[in-house]
Amino acid sequence: MDPEIVIAQTTSDNEDQAKALARGAVESKLAAGVHIDAPITAFYWWKGKVEAAQEWRISYMTSADRLPALEAWLHEKHPYDVPQWVTLPVTGGSEAYLSWVVDETHPR
Incomplete structure (x- = not known):
C-alpha cells in the first residue's frame, strides 16, 4: 500500500517566522516541501471580538505517518497561543511527486 500524503497548514503573522517554520520543518525531514503564500488578510473571532490580521x-507537504511529529514540532515552535492546524488529504497526483514526498520525509 502506498503511504498517504497530506498537506498540513498553519499561518503566521510574521514573514520571517513563516520562513523559519518552513525551513525548520524541511531541515528536520518533517515535510518534503513547504509553500508560503503571499500575505493574506484573515478575519477571525478572538477573545470575544472580530480581529483582522495580515498573515502568511x-x-x-508530508506523509501521514510523519504528521504527528510535524504537529508536535510546530506547536513547540509556533508563537501563537492557538495556531491554525488543519490537514488536507491528497487524493491524487503525479506518482513521481508523491513518491518524492515519501522519500524526503523518511530519513535513511
Whole structure:
C-alpha cells in the first residue's frame, strides 16, 4: 500500500517566522516541501471580538505517518497561543511527486 500524503497548514503573522517554520520543518525531514503564500488578510473571532490580521499561509507537504511529529514540532515552535492546524488529504497526483514526498520525509 502506498503511504498517504497530506498537506498540513498553519499561518503566521510574521514573514520571517513563516520562513523559519518552513525551513525548520524541511531541515528536520518533517515535510518534503513547504509553500508560503503571499500575505493574506484573515478575519477571525478572538477573545470575544472580530480581529483582522495580515498573515502568511504555510502549507507543508508530508506523509501521514510523519504528521504527528510535524504537529508536535510546530506547536513547540509556533508563537501563537492557538495556531491554525488543519490537514488536507491528497487524493491524487503525479506518482513521481508523491513518491518524492515519501522519500524526503523518511530519513535513511
